[in-house]
Structure formats: C-alpha cells, structure tokens
Amino acid sequence: MIEIELLPVMSDNYVFLMFDPATGTSGVVDPGVAEPVLARLADLGRGLDWILLTHHHADHTGGLPALRRETGARVAYSRGDTGRIPGIESGTDVAVAEGDVLTFGEEAVHVLETPGHTRGHVSFWISGEDALFCGDTLFALGCGRLFEGTPGQMWGSLSKLAALPPATRVYCGHEYTESNARFALSVDPENPDLLRRGAEIRELRGRGEPTVPTTIDLELRTNPFLRVNDPGIRRRLGMEEASEIEVFAELRARKDRF
Numbered sequence: 305m306i307e308i309e310l311l312p313v314m315s316d317n318y319v320f321l322m323f324d325p326a327t328g329t330s331g332v333v334d335p336g337v338a339e340p341v342l343a344r345l346a347d348l349g350r351g352l353d354w355i356l357l358t359h360h361h362a363d364h365t366g367g368l369p370a371l372r373r374e375t376g377a378r379v380a381y382s383r384g385d386t387g388r389i390p391g392i393e394s395g396t397d398v399a400v401a402e403g404d405v406l407t408f409g410e411e412a413v414h415v416l417e418t419p420g421h422t423r424g425h426v427s428f429w430i431s432g433e434d435a436l437f438c439g440d441t442l443f444a445l446g447c448g449r450l451f452e453g454t455p456g457q458m459w460g461s462l463s464k465l466a467a468l469p470p471a472t473r474v475y476c477g478h479e480y481t482e483s484n485a486r487f488a489l490s491v492d493p494e495n496p497d498l499l500r501r502g503a504e505i506r507e508l509r510g511r512g513e514p515t516v517p518t519t520i521d522l523e524l525r526t527n528p529f530l531r532v533n534d535p536g537i538r539r540r541l542g543m544e545e546a547s548e549i550e551v552f553a554e555l556r557a558r559k560d561r562f
C-alpha cells in the first residue's frame with residue numbers, strides 16, 4: 305500500500321510524494337522545485353530514496369540538483385532524455401525505457417514510453433496500486449501539447465494509457481482541468497457525464513481544491529482526446545470518415561487555438 309500525496313507548486317504544477325510504510329521507502333515524482341518538497345519531507349520526518357522524472361522540462365526537473373544534494377536520492381529518468389536533464393549522475397541514476405520495472409518498496413513500477421509532448425516522455429504505472437504518473441501526456445479532460453512529437457505518436461501514447469485498468473488513478477503533472485473542461489464542452493456539449501463533471505470541477509476549483517487524480521474510466525467517458533471515435537464529436541468536426549489520428553490531430557489543433 306503506497307501513500308500518495310499531492311503537492312501543488314508554482315502556478316499549476318503538481319509534485320507527488322510517494323511513501324511505502326511497510327519498507328519506509330520514500331519517493332517524489334517530477335519535482336519542478338526543491339524547497340516545498342524538502343519542507344514537506346521535514347514535516348513528515350522522512351528522507352528521500354527515489355526521484356522519478358517523466359520528462360526533461362524544467363517545471364518537472366528543476367528541483368533535482370538541490371534534492372539530490374540534501375537527500376542523496378537516486379533518479380529514474382527516461383533513456384530518451386539522456387544528456388538533457390541537468391543534475392543527472394550517470395553512475396548512480398537509472399535510465400529507463402519501455403518495459404523496465406523498478407521496485408519501489410514492495411511495489412513494481414512499470415515504465416511506459418509515452419512520447420508526443422516530448423520525444424523522451426515516459427509514464428510510471430504502479431500496477432499493484434492502480435496508480436499512474438503520466439506527466440504531461442494525459443491530463444484530466446485534456447492532453448499535453450505536441451512540442452516534439454507527431455499526432456500519431458501522441459495518439460499511440462494516449463491509447464496505451466487508455467488501455468490500463470479503468471480503476472487506475474491518473475496523477476497528471478498540471479492542474480489544467482477547468483480550462484480543459486471548457487474546451488471539452490465545446491466539442492462534446494451533450495455528453496451527460498461531461499456536463500456533470502464540468503459542474504463538479506467548477507465547484508472544486510471554486511474552493512481551491514485539486515481535480516487530480518482522475519481515473520482512466522472517467523477520462524474514457526469525458527476526455528475528448530480519448531473519444532475520437534465518438535459519433536457526436538466526429539459529426540461536430542465534420543470528420544465522420546476520418547482516421548482516429550486525423551480526428552485526434554484536429555482536436556489538438558483546435559485546443560491550441562482555443
């Protein structure tokens with residue numbers, strides 16, 4: 305049983321603390337900054353064993369040098385990001401790729417390559433906990449921008465995540481849900497699950513509460529980027545006969561302009 309805690313940092317990033325009480329193993333996912341992580345660890349009287357990085361962007365990795373210096377934690381990072389994450393030490397840290405399995409406490413952490421936002425992006429799936437850390441690939445009601453990948457690559461990555469067990473809790477890297485909901489409703493305005501969720505999200509954010517984690521099941525029912533086969537969305541885009549990738553690319557392009 306791994307405890308997962310959200311730590312909101314900067315304007316809209318989430319850092320996630322992981323803890324396995326059985327073994328005392330402590331980890332952090334995507335620490336864009338070090339100070340709030342160190343402060344929280346001190347509150348909890350915890351050290352740090354592992355730093356998991358989904359991709360090289362500074363808002364996910366910036367805290368690495370200070371965290372390592374203060375805690376001596378090891379880093380697991382994508383092999384595809386070799387050479388572009390400041391603070392990596394090739395002797396101690398672990399470069400991971402598709403199919404690799406890390407051990408965190410008593411749990412297996414599966415590495416899934418999920419390129420599209422960046423070419424080296426990976427996600428970490430703790431199968432025994434139904435927990436997924438997917439960085440800037442899948443968001444609640446949205447998906448990451450295509451900075452280095454093609455629509456086909458991102459669609460492949462999203463399809464891989466969508467195939468995980470429906471109960472999987474999705475810990476994504478940003479709180480973008482409210483603006484994502486506005487876009488989702490613009491392309492899927494009659495979806496009753498989405499209408500209900502939109503209202504819940506406005507309420508949560510009105511109280512300053514997070515909308516993360518979401519679940520794969522909820523995303524499959526409400527996230528337009530996973531619903532490219534929905535007849536209503538296709539009709540609205542005038543793309544009844546298009547391929548899945550074409551519909552995905554059109555949705556992503558519209559979101560960029562939204």
Ligand code: ZN
Pocket residue numbers: 359361421440
């Ligand atoms: Zn990013």
Ligand code: FE
Pocket residue numbers: 361363364440477478
């Ligand atoms: Fe980010």
